Amino acid sequence: MSAxxxxxxxxxxxxxxxxLWGLDLEIPxxxxxxxxxxxxxxxxxxxxxxxxxxxxxxxGKIDFKGRTLNGTPANKRVEMGISYVPSEKELFPKxxxxxxxxxxxxxxRGKREFERNLDFVFTLFPRLKERRNQxxxxxxxxxxxxxxxxxxxxxxxxxxxxxxxxTGLSPxxxxxxxxxxxxxxxxxxxxxxxxxxxxxxxxxxFCDLIYVIEGGRTVxxxxxxxxxxxxxxxASYLGGL
Amino acid sequence: xxxxxxxxxxxQLPVVLVDGITFGLQLALVAVGITMIxxxxxxxxxxHGEFAVIAAITSALLIxxxxxxxxxxxxxxxxxxxxxxxxxxxxxxxxxxxxxxRILLGLFLMLGLYLLxxxxxxxxxxxxxxxxxxxxxxxxxxxxxxxxxxxxAAGISAVLLALLAVFLKTTMTGKxxxxxxxxxxxxxxxxxxxxxxxxLTFLIGGALAGSAGIMRGLAATMGPESxxxxxxxxxxxxxxxxxxxxxxxxxxxxxxxxxxxxxSFLVGTYLSVVIxxxxxxxxxxxxxxxLLGESE
Numbered sequence: 001m002s003a004x005x006x007x008x009x010x011x012x013x014x015x016x017x018x019x020l021w022g023l024d025l026e027i028p029x030x031x032x033x034x035x036x037x038x039x040x041x042x043x044x045x046x047x048x049x050x051x052x053x054x055x056x057x058x059x060g061k062i063d064f065k066g067r068t069l070n071g072t073p074a075n076k077r078v079e080m081g082i083s084y085v086p087s088e089k090e091l092f093p094k095x096x097x098x099x100x101x102x103x104x105x106x107x108x109r110g111k112r113e114f115e116r117n118l119d120f121v122f123t124l125f126p127r128l129k130e131r132r133n134q135x136x137x138x139x140x141x142x143x144x145x146x147x148x149x150x151x152x153x154x155x156x157x158x159x160x161x162x163x164x165x166x167t168g169l170s171p172x173x174x175x176x177x178x179x180x181x182x183x184x185x186x187x188x189x190x191x192x193x194x195x196x197x198x199x200x201x202x203x204x205x206f207c208d209l210i211y212v213i214e215g216g217r218t219v220x221x222x223x224x225x226x227x228x229x230x231x232x233x234x235a236s237y238l239g240g241l
Numbered sequence: 242x243x244x245x246x247x248x249x250x251x252x253q254l255p256v257v258l259v260d261g262i263t264f265g266l267q268l269a270l271v272a273v274g275i276t277m278i279x280x281x282x283x284x285x286x287x288x289h290g291e292f293a294v295i296a297a298i299t300s301a302l303l304i305x306x307x308x309x310x311x312x313x314x315x316x317x318x319x320x321x322x323x324x325x326x327x328x329x330x331x332x333x334x335x336x337x338x339x340x341x342x343r344i345l346l347g348l349f350l351m352l353g354l355y356l357l358x359x360x361x362x363x364x365x366x367x368x369x370x371x372x373x374x375x376x377x378x379x380x381x382x383x384x385x386x387x388x389x390x391x392x393x394a395a396g397i398s399a400v401l402l403a404l405l406a407v408f409l410k411t412t413m414t415g416k417x418x419x420x421x422x423x424x425x426x427x428x429x430x431x432x433x434x435x436x437x438x439x440x441l442t443f444l445i446g447g448a449l450a451g452s453a454g455i456m457r458g459l460a461a462t463m464g465p466e467s468x469x470x471x472x473x474x475x476x477x478x479x480x481x482x483x484x485x486x487x488x489x490x491x492x493x494x495x496x497x498x499x500x501x502x503x504x505s506f507l508v509g510t511y512l513s514v515v516i517x518x519x520x521x522x523x524x525x526x527x528x529x530x531x532l533l534g535e536s537e
Contacts, residue, residue, distance in 0.1 A: 078432035086430070092419070092420050095423065103416055103420050106417065155431065
């Protein structure tokens, strides 16, 4: 049995500037929550961009459910069920919340379950329902983050990639967000989450499996309990707790 | 003296206003294409007015063979096809680049294309002019008599611009066009095929500029050398309207069209261009982001 998602030996970067130097990452089974941690500039976002298809790796392989993703453009990957919530959010600032959500369901896959998904995201983020006629660019940072996640959910994803969803949010909102995310993955048992997170304790309590990336390579992998007792991880990521 | 001039202006004002609106809407048809193409592809299409020439010259040549309606449709169809050619062939090298490099190479390619087309049309068809004259010459409205062709051209232009606005606002494809011009990466992430949407924008731009050429031939005369004037005035309008804002472009087109025609009526054509430029500068000093453009 091949893994649900397998990234092997990818090398990628921007022009002459290479960021990933043979990165490996695997999500063994559908429905898992996998976290990626590492210092700034380690290549976490670059790896996510490669999986989403916004960036094509120079070398290496990405397989999704036993089929190669190499060469498949980002928009086709959305149709296959891969949705990416980038840390820059990449919203449409002059469109209303409702229009952004409609565009989230642009694919056939999303249109099929439009009403159900809309109900679902409005239940998850009631704030968005209140602001559905407001322009996305006028929302607060936290609300924009909710909208970016909601937009991705409108495509009926089976693999949801979240890139630092807690950036710019108050601690209170971060807790609220992770409660929503946990609720989300419990309600949709088949939903697989790949999470890049700076707040390591958050990632540890949310995920089943953690990858540590440094210098464009995978340096460690394991279950959160395992890693939490690793002295290196405790020193660098958990503040010596 | 002043009083006499004022009285003349007041009595003729409605007619001059209609001419201004007609001209402004034609410019808006060209300018929305420039605005949309720039928003989608970061290409400043300096040859956009030539799409209008293509449609006008083609129609003028075909009218004796096919009659007005078919000839006009063939002219617009050729402008649309040329839009596809520009995007898929002429601009191919520019789309290999990103950011400033793309803008620059795109600018040079479009400037070259303008020179090529302008030279071709003025040499090959120096005396071909499109001038459609309906049998009905005037219409009476509120006791005033207006040129029917000007009113018709304004009406058709307004309908086309309204259709475009409804299309962009309500259809999923229209929303995808707006999405691509607001955020390309975001568009890819929701599953939009950016290449297809861009091609569509060039087709729409070609159709609207082609229609502008026909409308110009209906309200006045459209010749092989008229392209650059349309391009330059439309560029002014898209800047005044706020680049990337389609409603702003229409408002700016109406404003500058009316200013131009009223000024021509009062002080003559030459000074009217100066006055129009002065109004443009005034708007940009007061609102650097354009009339309806939003500051980033």
